[in-house]
Amino acid sequence: MNVNIGRKRSHFRTVAFDLKKNRVLLIEQRLLPHQFKIVATRDYRETAQAITDMVVRGAGAIGATAAYGLAQGARAFTGRNLEKFHAHLEKVYQRLKAARPTAVDPVNAMDQLRRQVASGLSVTECQTLACDAAEAFANEDVAHCREIGEQGASLITDGMRVLTHCNAGWLAFVDIGSATAPLYTAQSAGRKFHVFCSETRPRSQGATLTAWELAQQGVSHQVIADNAAGHLMQRGEVDLVIVGSDRTLGRTGEVANKIGTYTRAVLAKKHNIPFYVAIPLSTIDWNLKSGLDIPIEERHEEEVLGAWGTAQSGKRTYVRVANPGSGARNPGFDVTPADLITGIITPAGIFKPKKLWLNRMRLGFASES
């Protein structure tokens, strides 16, 4: 997307590849919104480390990073022996896979790339195929997000006030994003609307990443405390809610997403406000039979007990907010049941959550099995 840096306005993808220097280019997301910096990893090990360290985060974005990292590793091979090349590629694959062991997107992306490379008859051909496949994966991610935008844009009408939660924007994907895609598409169509970004404690991705993205795109927006969503709905100041998802159950329509999503769904239902979830097809889990089977990650106490930000000196600083002697509970995600969700926006159309299973062929289930 277009990013303002100083007086310049440039187009950036969250993840890209520098063919000439064989480097993966990443927006350093941990510094946002206080500093915009592009990181260029010099080899696949650095790329894997960037995934581990959350320089890059978000389902689509880490998938593309792993794909580029595998291509980067393939191109760094200097011999001509095809067998040795494949052994090397396997090593690169395993290193990148281990970077975020619980994530499924890097594995899917790299498997797709390996299938392409398998047909190469020489090391050089394999290297070219790897590059093309990585580029294709990234472009596919962009295309899917663009389709989510096309499918969802009609929901956004002039003058609407939209509530979002966390960041399912273009920073979480290669470009455009999932929850934000309908907003950006509606904006391109000339529609004017206002977005409330829930700050999304404890990690504040709404206040930092989503607010930054919307500011870059020139979308009217305000940050609100997570506590304020209910009040704004009660006073009729929210017309629509759109969020992303970390995992959506194809069999039940349940949606796992950032902690606080369930609360917004309950509030939206209470006030008859439409509640939509925007997802790429890779987010659908066709296996699990109940949301109770989704493991809820319990994260570090320190996230809840304090906050990261920029001090007056300009230095990135962690401050302890809570009473020093107290501990915290910190579930990272929650699960929203199907009956609270108005619709799931996918690249293949908008579906009632309980109709995902019925439409599983259109939604890519066949290709999974």
Added chain:
Amino acid sequence: MNVNIGRKRSHFRTVAFDLKKNRVLLIEQRLLPHQFKIVATRDYRETAQAITDMVVRGAGAIGATAAYGLAQGARAFTGRNLEKFHAHLEKVYQRLKAARPTAVDPVNAMDQLRRQVASGLSVTECQTLACDAAEAFANEDVAHCREIGEQGASLITDGMRVLTHCNAGWLAFVDIGSATAPLYTAQSAGRKFHVFCSETRPRSQGATLTAWELAQQGVSHQVIADNAAGHLMQRGEVDLVIVGSDRTLGRTGEVANKIGTYTRAVLAKKHNIPFYVAIPLSTIDWNLKSGLDIPIEERHEEEVLGAWGTAQSGKRTYVRVANPGSGARNPGFDVTPADLITGIITPAGIFKPKKLWLNRMRLGFASES
């Protein structure tokens, strides 16, 4: 309440009076929980400034502070002319009243004191009456909170997990508190339970003040992000919710309280979890006919866009969390309708919110009119 300072355990009230030195003693709440400090104001002007600067906060606490401040001002008068004394007292009254112009408790407290002083036949007698009246007001606040504790303690059973929001603890009153009173009383009765403190963004009174109080009293507790309440309720980990109130409408049973209270009430109803509001009688507004008539204070954007805490250096620090180019909405309070409230715990008993009006005589309405 009992406060641990270093190795010493001492009993403190939030507000007290040093007769010998004619000083009002206040716990400096802005430094909590990172530092415990008692401030001694040297004259009524300093006392008024402490109210303005929120050294002391909370309905009962600022009421008592104003009463003590008026007594302090009265005692500083050195002449013997009764007329001049009353003129001086009026000046002190106006200064203290102006300290927090929207608050009603300081005015009520000082009016009660002035009625006592009116019967004095000499300056010395008036000064003694002022002191006695201020002390009586503070003791009455403590007695009311203690009665709230007695009324509500039976709701807290062994093993219960209680959710609170914001701080309606002893720091907001002279001692014991409103929402926390039933907890402290149940603890004294030997019951074991666990409290989840919602951090209460944007000012984090739950993470700072309530967590600190509970730690001092040895009550088992954890801080949670405001986003986590819904998830914990959904998984059956919350048995009861107790909050305080800034204003409760006697005619409708609606409750105005810290932003986020309404959200917790909606969630509690959804999960059939009892939701109680604990209040002293002074919190009841017998005039307003609709919660929509309660003005909702829109506070500084900076509260939402960043956080105050202690940096590693030990220094109190504000960090900017949100995107620097973005603004915020920051409503300070919300209004919870009667149908979401299981009961209102008062010093005179627990009432269904819509039964307050029917019981207005028992609840002190007669003495108001």
